[in-house]
Structures are given as structure tokens and as C-alpha cells.
Amino acid sequence: xxxxxxxxxxxxxxxxxxxxxxxxxxxxxxxxxxxxxxxxxxxxxxxxxxxxxxxxxxxxxxxxxxxxxxxxxxxxxxxxxxxxxxxxxxxxxxxxxxxxxxxxxxxxxxxxxxxxxxxxxxxxxxxxxxxxxxxxxxxxxxxxxxxxxxxxxxxxxxxxxxxxxxxxxxxxxxxxxxxxxxxxxxxxxxxxxxxxxxxxxxxxxxxxxxxxxxxxxxxxxxxxxxxxxxxxxxxxxxxxxxxxxxxxxxxxxxxxxxxxxxxxxxxxxxxxxxxxxxxxxxxxxxxxxxxxxxxxxxxxxxxxxxxxxxxxxxxxxxxxxxxxxxxxxxxxxxxxxxxxxxxxxxxxxxxxxxxxxxxxxxxxxxxxxxxxxxxxxxxxxxxxxxxxxxxxxxxxxxxxxxxxxxxxxxxxxxxxxxxxxxxxxxxxxxxxxxxxxxxxxxxxxxxxxxxxxxxxxxxxxxxxxxxxxxxxxxxxxxxxxxxxxxxxxxxxxxxxxxxxxxxxxxxxxxxxxxxxxxxxxxxxxxxxxxxxxxxxxxxxxxxxxxxxxxxxxxxxxxxxxxxxxxxxxxxxxxxxxxxxxxxxxxxxxxxxxxxxxxxxxxxxxxxxxxxxxxxxxxxxxxxxxxxxxxxxxxxxxxxxxxxxxxxxxxxxxxxxxxxxxxxxxxxxxxxxxxxxxxxxxxxxxxxxxxxxxxxxxxxxxxxxxxxxxxxxxxxxxxxxxxxxxxxxxxxxxxxxxxxxxxxxxxxxxxxxxxxxxxxxxxxxxxxxxxxxxxxxxxxxxxxxxxxxxxxxxxxxxxxxxxxxxxxxxxxxxxxxxxxxxx
Numbered sequence: 001x002x003x004x005x006x007x008x009x010x011x012x013x014x015x016x017x018x019x020x021x022x023x024x025x026x027x028x029x030x031x032x033x034x035x036x037x038x039x040x041x042x043x044x045x046x047x048x049x050x051x052x053x054x055x056x057x058x059x060x061x062x063x064x065x066x067x068x069x070x071x072x073x074x075x076x077x078x079x080x081x082x083x084x085x086x087x088x089x090x091x092x093x094x095x096x097x098x099x100x101x102x103x104x105x106x107x108x109x110x111x112x113x114x115x116x117x118x119x120x121x122x123x124x125x126x127x128x129x130x131x132x133x134x135x136x137x138x139x140x141x142x143x144x145x146x147x148x149x150x151x152x153x154x155x156x157x158x159x160x161x162x163x164x165x166x167x168x169x170x171x172x173x174x175x176x177x178x179x180x181x182x183x184x185x186x187x188x189x190x191x192x193x194x195x196x197x198x199x200x201x202x203x204x205x206x207x208x209x210x211x212x213x214x215x216x217x218x219x220x221x222x223x224x225x226x227x228x229x230x231x232x233x234x235x236x237x238x239x240x241x242x243x244x245x246x247x248x249x250x251x252x253x254x255x256x257x258x259x260x261x262x263x264x265x266x267x268x269x270x271x272x273x274x275x276x277x278x279x280x281x282x283x284x285x286x287x288x289x290x291x292x293x294x295x296x297x298x299x300x301x302x303x304x305x306x307x308x309x310x311x312x313x314x315x316x317x318x319x320x321x322x323x324x325x326x327x328x329x330x331x332x333x334x335x336x337x338x339x340x341x342x343x344x345x346x347x348x349x350x351x352x353x354x355x356x357x358x359x360x361x362x363x364x365x366x367x368x369x370x371x372x373x374x375x376x377x378x379x380x381x382x383x384x385x386x387x388x389x390x391x392x393x394x395x396x397x398x399x400x401x402x403x404x405x406x407x408x409x410x411x412x413x414x415x416x417x418x419x420x421x422x423x424x425x426x427x428x429x430x431x432x433x434x435x436x437x438x439x440x441x442x443x444x445x446x447x448x449x450x451x452x453x454x455x456x457x458x459x460x461x462x463x464x465x466x467x468x469x470x471x472x473x474x475x476x477x478x479x480x481x482x483x484x485x486x487x488x489x490x491x492x493x494x495x496x497x498x499x500x501x502x503x504x505x506x507x508x509x510x511x512x513x514x515x516x517x518x519x520x521x522x523x524x525x526x527x528x529x530x531x532x533x534x535x536x537x538x539x540x541x542x543x544x545x546x547x548x549x550x551x552x553x554x555x556x557x558x559x560x561x562x563x564x565x566x567x568x569x570x571x572x573x574x575x576x577x578x579x580x581x582x583x584x585x586x587x588x589x590x591x592x593x594x595x596x597x598x599x600x601x602x603x604x605x606x607x608x609x610x611x612x613x614x615x616x617x618x619x620x621x622x623x624x625x626x627x628x629x630x631x632x633x634x635x636x637x638x639x640x641x642x643x644x645x646x647x648x649x650x651x652x653x654x655x656x657x658x659x660x661x662x663x664x665x666x667x668x669x670x671x672x673x674x675x676x677x678x679x680x681x682x683x684x685x686x687x688x689x690x691x692x693x694x695x696x697x698x699x700x701x702x703x704x705x706x707x708x709x710x711x712x713x714x715x716x717x718x719x720x721x722x723x724x725x726x727x728x729x730x731x732x733x734x735x736x737x738x739x740x741x742x743x744x745x746x747x748x749x750x751x752x753x754x755x756x757x758x759x760x761x762x763x764x765x766x767x768x769x770x771x772x773x774x775x776x777x778x779x780x781x782x783x784x785x786x787x788x789x790x791x792x793x794x795x796x797x798x799x800x801x802x803x804x805x806x807x808x809x810x811x812x813x814x815x816x817x818x819x820x821x822x
Contacts, residue, residue: 110420110488110490110491110516111418111419111420111421111424111430111433111487112517113491114419114420114430114434114452115418116452117527117530117531117534130194131196131197131229131230132190132197133199133229134182134197134199134258134260135199135449135450136183136187136450137180137183141180144177144311147181148181148185150300151168151185151302152185154168154281154300155168155258155281155283164278164298165274165275165279165281165282166280166300167281167282167284167293167297167299167300168281168283168300168301168302169264169270169283169284169299169300169301169302170182170283170284170286170302170304171289171302172287172304174458174459175343175344175457175459176304176305176306176342177304178285178286178304179285180343182262182283185283186258186283192256193256193257193258193281194256195256195257196255196258197257197258198229198257198259198260199262200226200259200261200262201262201263202222202261202264202265203415204414204416204537205218219269219272220240220241220244220573221571221573221574222261222269223244223245223272223273224237226259226273227244227247227251230251230252232251234570237570239572239620250276252275252277252280253276253277254277255275256277256280257275257277257280258281259273259274259275259280259281259282259283260283260284263286263287264290265286265288266290267290267292267296269284270290270297270299271293271297274297282299289303305341306341307336307343307346308341309333309336309337309341311341313325313332313336315343315346315347315350316332316336316346316349316353319346319347319351319353319354324353324361325361328360328361331365334361334369335349335365335368338368344459344460345391347444348391348394348444349364351394351442351443351444352364352393352443356397367393391460392463394443394445395463395467397443398440401428401432401435401436401439402436402439402440402443405422405425405426405428405433405436405437405440406440406467407467407471408425408476408480409422409425409446409461409464410456410461410463410464410465410466411464411465411468411476411477411480411481412480412484413541413542413544413545414537414538414541415455415456415457416449416453416455416538417453417454417538418452419452419454420433421484421538422436422437422454424483424484424486424487425480425483437454445464446460477549481542481545481549481551482546482549482551482554485545485546485555485558486554488542488558489509489512490512490516491531492532492539492562493512494513494518494519494521495520495531495532496562496564498518498520498528499528499568502683503564504608504644504645504648504684506560506601506604506605506608506642506645507557507560507561508601509557509561529565529569532565536571536574539558539562539578540574540577542558543555543559543562543581543582546585547581547585552585552586552602553585553589554585555584556585556586556589556602556606556609559578559579559581559582559583559585560605560608560609563575563578563579572616572620575615576613576617576620579612579613580613582609583609586602586603586605586606586609589602589605590603603636604636604637604640604645607632607634607635607636607637607640607642607645607649608637608645608648608649611633611637611649611653613626613629614626614627614629614630614652614656615652618655618659623660627660630649630656633649633653634649634650634653637649643675643678643679643681644679644684647671647672647673647674647681647688648684650669651668651669651672651687651691653668654666654669654692654695655691662695663699666692666695666699669688669695670692672684672688672692673685673688682715683716685715686715686716687726689711690708690712690716690726690733693705693712693730693737694733696708697733697736697740702737702741703741705733709733710734713727713730713731713734724757724761725761725767728761728767728771729754729758731753732750732755732758732767732770732771734750734754735747735749735751735754735771735775735778738750739774739777744778747778748778748779748782748788751774752775754771755768755775765799769795769796769799769800772792772793772795773792773793773796775788776788776789776792776796789819793812794816796812797812797813797816800812
């Protein structure tokens with residue numbers, strides 16, 4: 001609640017507002033009592049008590065809004081006189097961002113995006129942005145003084161002087177507080193690492209590891225994440241784990257960094273991410289004792305055990321107040337014992353004590369003692385679960401709405417989510433989900449994150465999943481998978497269209513999207529590429545779940561829309577997996593089709609996804625497999641009768657044949673051009689013309705290639721939205737053809753223009769380097785242009801270095817050195 005120096009001036013108006021269903025005197029007494037409670041809590045520094053008062057007033061406002069939708073406008077006018085800049089935000093906050101009036105109609109299609117998607121920062125004028133990625137500890141942190149001091153000793157040496165990179169690993173049980181300790185230490189030593197702090201959560205990355213990505217898939221992805229945050233970014237990101245490891249060492253050689261690696265379970269996850277810069281440090285957390293790191297990397301292993309009695313009591317004092325613990329010392333000690341010293345369990349206990357008026361520590365200890373005994377009797381191994389013993393009573397005290405949401409969150413295939421996802425999971429509006437989530441946060445069953453999302457601890461998720469299996473209808477898990485899958489399909493489709501307006505799409509989603517609000521089109525909406533990247537683990541998990549629940553049409557449509565991410569970010573393993581899941585689903589949809597229309601759509605979807613799959617397969621060196629997928633794509637596309645799809649598949653086939661059988665590529669491109677023209681697909685025709693021109697030039701048909709390339713250039717430049725990058729590639733190809741024809745000056749002119757155009761185009765650097773090398777080749781053959789050759793090769797080498805292709809950069813610099821020696 002807003003409380004300021006204007007309180008007395010506002011009291012009369014606020015009392016009248018609160019008293020709309022009662023007397024002004026009663027309302028004024030209520031507000032006065034709230035003010036006194038807040039003053040006492042502030043004086044004592046009791047943030048929990050302050051939040052309780054605020055929450056009680058927030059709930060009163062929600063009751064008013066539900067009873068009278070016009071009340072929001074009245075409150076906004078009242079607050080406007082006091083705080084003009086904050087009134088609208090405050091009313092939206094207390095009402096949950098939901099329209100409670102009659103205009104709110106229909107059911108959820110998707111829950112929107114309710115967290116802050118981080119825009120990838122552009123490089124600052126003075127240099128790259130310093131990464132600061134380790135999350136903040138959002139609750140009071142106590143104890144662990146010995147462990148923090150040990151970290152200071154090993155990792156926190158002051159800057160200055162050359163020293164080895166230090167590696168420490170915190171290991172211990174789940175829920176023992178390893179992550180919170182790592183985050184806390186990182187916050188304490190931010191200034192010791194002037195080049196920044198990088199953070200990798202391996203628990204989230206493990207969701208992406210499948211037999212396709214292999215055992216090193218999470219390590220490769222972690223390296224990519226870190227490389228994107230370092231100077232050079234993700235331009236030219238290498239595909240292999242070995243290349244990414246080498247590039248990471250090169251880029252960190254002159255930097256002093258801290259890497260926090262959360263929840264690792266293999267030594268290799270740490271080994272690959274040890275930076276090269278002197279004074280840097282790595283702090284990892286693990287449930288395992290990674291002795292191999294101590295032997296080979298000199299890592300120090302620090303075991304983090306449960307809190308002892310003193311530590312547990314200190315945690316309770318931090319959460320409940322020292323007076324409460326001192327008033328019932330024996331009961332407080334019993335609570336620590338019943339929780340097994342696990343901070344995750346003690347936090348739930350503290351939340352019960354703070355939020356349950358009148359509940360004493362002795363009463364809670366007796367309740368948990370009964371629960372622990374019951375669970376111990378049921379346990380197969382005779383051991384009780386401290387966390388389950390604590391969660392059971394807390395769960396049973398939840399109101400019905402939050403309890404149901406808690407159960408359903410356990411069925412989500414991922415542990416980090418926003419309020420929109422929670423709303424869709426429960427089939428309720430977003431405002432209701434936010435209210436239920438506040439209850440779960442107060443009970444310490446979910447944890448709010450700094451970006452507005454929520455995290456559910458793995459142990460808590462398991463308990464929620466158990467409760468869902470026991471209490472929800474047998475059909476509810478599949479229904480939830482369909483609701484959440486539909487949510488991600490809509491948002492991914494909107495992001496796809498925001499990034500690429502002109503792209504072949506098979507899935508007929510127009511009607512679905514027409515009924516939904518596009519968050520990316522709204523003023524100040526989230527950046528679509530960053531949203532896709534942030535939600536990548538969730539989308540992959542949703543795809544797997546959809547296939548498992550036989551939601552085949554939803555799955556292949558989502559896989560098709562999701563592929564736009566991989567046109568910008570080279571996650572080859574994830575791209576391959578998502579497409580293979582989509583192909584499996586589309587093939588199953590073909591088998592299940594009941595009408596000719598359903599059959600044609602599913603068959604076209606399968607053809608589209610198989611042709612797209614050839615891209616990551618070729619990049620991964622799997623040429624034979626790529627050819628097999630394209631053969632099946634051609635057959636499915638022909639059977640579907642979809643002209644534009646058939647043209648697109650022929651283009652993909654041509655690009656494959658460019659590598660394995662160049663003469664045959666010409667016919668594939670001719671077929672693609674013919675089909676695009678028949679379908680009236682002008683951009684597709686321009687691209688097919690470009691690829692055909694290059695193939696003819698490679699075959700020696702230079703004059704025909706020249707004519708086709710000029711035609712493609714005109715079509716790309718004269719579109720309503722000119723494609724500058726593709727136009728630059730076409731112009732470079734024209735320069736190459738001029739060179740083959742001996743037209744040196746024309747070749748140099750076209751290639752110079754191509755270099756300028758590609759240098760200015762988004763994601764045109766790799767093509768700019770190619771054009772520079774082609775220009776250097778023409779100039780060398782012409783003779784007398786030594787400076788132009790040197791300038792082009794030097795710039796190309798710099799670009800290849802920035803893109804991570806150090807081998808090519810070295811070759812070009814060796815060529816420059818040889819030229820200088822002649």
C-alpha cells in the first residue's frame with residue numbers, strides 16, 4: 001500500500017473508498033490500524049510483517065474491484081492527486097492486471113508474457129557490456145560464515161599479479177543451500193572481478209540433453225551462452241564442443257571473470273568452462289562429490305551439510321524474529337531437528353509461522369512430529385523425508401485455489417515459469433494466477449525471480465506432482481499438456497511472424513492468432529528473439545510432452561514455428577531435436593487423419609519439417625542422413641500438392657546437391673523457380689533464381705548466370721521491404737561472374753558494393769568476409785593492386801577472428817605475410 005507523508009491528507013478520501021460497503025468510520029479505523037502496524041514493522045525492520053499488512057490491504061482492494069469494476073477508475077483518480085506517475089501502475093498491480101468488468105469475455109487462448117524478457121544489450125560505445133548474470137539472493141541470508149570465509153580464501157584473492165584460475169565446488173544434499181551460498185558470495189565479491197560474472201544453470205540445460213545432443217550437449221550450450229556474453233558475441237559460433245571450448249579460452253585469456261556453475265553433475269561441465277584469464281575463478285555447486293576435479297584441476301571440494309542447531313535457529317530468527325524464537329526455545333530446536341537442518345524445509349516452516357496467526361512453534365512442532373512419524377512408517381527404506389514431512393501440512397493448509405495451482409505446477413515439464421504459464425496450466429485468468437502465486441510465495445512453495453518469473457524447487461515439484469497424481473482427475477495431466485502446449489504455440493507463432501514476415505508456413509494458424517493478443521506488437525512489448533531464446537528449454541520440454549501425450553498436430557505446428565529461432569541462433573542439437581519431434585508428430589498425424597484436408601496438411605507439415613532438418617544435419621556433417629530426409633520431403637511435398645512447399649523443398653534439395661553433386665543442383669533450382677513462378681511466390685522465385693545463377697556459374701555458363709543474377713537482384717531490391725542482405729549476396733555473385741568473364745573493373749565494382757551492403761546488413765558479416773576474399777582474388781589476378789589485396793585480406797581475417805574461425809583467419813594472415821616477403 002502506498003504510505004507517504006501525504007497519508008493524513010489522503011486518509012479521508014481513502015476511508016471513503018474503503019468504506020463503500022460499510023461505514024467511513026470503520027474504514028478509517030481499519031486504515032489507521034494498518035498504518036500503526038506498518039510503523040511498528042518498519043521500526044523493527046520486520047519486512048515480513050510489512051508484507052503481511054500490504055497483502056491484507058491488497059486483498060481488500062481485490063474484493064472491491066471484483067464487486068464493483070468501476071472502483072479501479074475511482075481509485076486511480078484518488079491516487080492521481082497524490083502520486084500521478086504511480087497511480088496507473090499501482091491499480092494494475094493490486095487488481096492483478098485483470099479487467100474484472102463485463103468486457104472480459106471468453107476463455108484463455110494463452111496467458112500472455114508476464115515476465116521481463118531481457119533485451120540482448122548492444123555493445124556500448126566504450127566497449128562491450130560487462131556481464132553481471134548471477135541472480136540475487138532475495139531473502140535474508142544467514143549462517144555459513146565458515147564456508148563463505150573458505151571461498152574468500154581460495155577465490156577472493158585481490159587483483160594484481162599473475163596467479164592460476166581457482167576452482168571451488170560446493171557439494172551437498174538437494175535443498176541444503178548450495179545455490180544460495182554461491183549467489184551470496186558472488187554478490188559480496190562483485191568488485192573483485194572487473195570483467196564480470198557469468199552464470200550457468202545446468203539443471204535447466206539438462207532438460208535439453210537427449211540421445212541426439214549427446215552427453216556433452218549441455219556443456220556445448222553452456223559454452224555458447226558464455227561466449228555470447230563476452231566480446232565477439234555469438235557471431236560465427238562454432239558448432240563443435242571442442243571448437244567452442246578453444247574459443248572460450250581465447251576470449252577469456254585477458255579477462256578476470258567469475259563463473260558460477262549451478263547444479264553440475266559431471267567434471268567435464270566444469271572443466272570446459274574454466275577461463276584462461278589470471279585471477280579468474282570458478283564456483284560450482286553439485287549434489288555429487290566431484291573428486292576428479294580435485295585430482296586433475298586442483299579444485300577444492302567444500303561439503304555443505306545441513307545447518308546445525310545454532311544455524312537452524314539463526315535462520316528461524318531471520319525469518320520469524322528473534323523474539324519469537326527466544327520465547328519458545330525448545331520448540332524452535334525441535335523444529336530445526338524435524339526439518340533435518342535443510343534450509344528449504346526451514347523456510348517453509350518459517351512461512352507457516354509468519355502467515356498463520358496464532359500458530360505457536362510448539363503447536364507446529366507437534367504437528368510436524370506426527371507427520372514425520374506417518375511418513376516414516378510408509379517409507380520403504382525406513383527413512384523419513386524431512387521435506388515431505390514439512391510440505392504435507394503446509395500443503396493441506398492452502399486454500400483450494402492455490403492448492404490446485406500447486407498440484408498442477410508439479411506437472412509442468414519445467415521448473416521456471418511466469419504467471420501466464422501458471423494461468424494456462426490451471427485454466428484460470430492471469431490475475432487469479434497471480435493471486436494464487438502470492439499465496440504460494442508466502443508459503444515458500446515457489447520462489448519469485450528477479451525477472452518476474454517463478455521457480456519451484458525440484459524437491460517441491462516432486463511433492464506437488466505426487467499430490468496431483470493422487471488428487472487430480474486421470475485426464476487432467478493430458479489436458480494441462482494441451483493447454484500449456486497451446487499457450488506456447490500461440491506465443492511462438494507470434495514471435496515467428498515478428499521476426500520473419502515472409503516465410504513459408506504450413507500450419508493454418510490465422511484463426512487461432514486472430515483470437516489472441518500479440519504481445520510482441522504491443523508498445524514496449526518483449527523482443528521476440530530474446531523471448532524465444534529465454535523460453536527455449538521450456539518449448540523443447542513442451543514439444544516432448546506433447547508428443548508423449550499424442551498431441552501430434554499441436555506438436556508439429558509448434559516445431560515449425562519454433563524453427564525461426566535457429567535461423568538466428570545456431571543451437572544445432574536443439575534444432576535437430578525439435579524438428580525430429582515435429583516429424584514424428586506429423587507422421588503420426590498423417591496416420592490419424594480422418595479427412596482429406598487433415599491428411600494434406602499433416603503430409604505438408606511433415607515434408608516441410610524434413611526439408612528443414614537437412615539444414616542442421618548438413619552443418620553437423622551428416623550428409624547421407626540429410627539426403628535421406630530430403631528424398632522423403634520431396635515425396636511428401638509432391639503428394640501434398642502444395643506448390644510453394646514443393647518449390648521450397650526443391651530449393652533445399654539444390655543446396656544439398658551443391659555439396660554432393662553440383663551438376664544435379666541446376667535442375668533442382670530450375671524446378672524450384674518454375675514452381676515458385678506458378679504459385680506467384682515472388683521472393684521464393686528470386687531466391688531460386690539466385691541459387692540457380694550461382695550453380696550455372698560454377699558449371700561454366702557465365703552469361704546465363706549473369707542474366708539470372710541481375711534478375712534476382714532487381715526483384716530483391718524492388719520489394720516493398722527490400723532484402724538488403726540477400727541483395728548483397730547476389731551482388732557478390734555478380735562480381736564473381738564478371739571475374740570469370742575477364743571483366744575485371746566490373747567485378748571489382750560489384751564486389752566493392754557487395755562488401756559495403758553486406759557490412760551494413762544485419763547478420764551479414766560472414767558473407768562480407770566471403771566477398772572481401774573474392775574481391776582480393778580478382779584484384780590479385782588483375783595485378784598491380786597490392787594495397788587492395790592487402791586491405792581486403794586483412795579485413796576478412798579480422799572478421800573471421802571475430803566470428804570464431806581462427807583457422808581461416810590464420811590462413812589469410814599467413815598469405816599476407818607471404819605476399820610481404822615476395
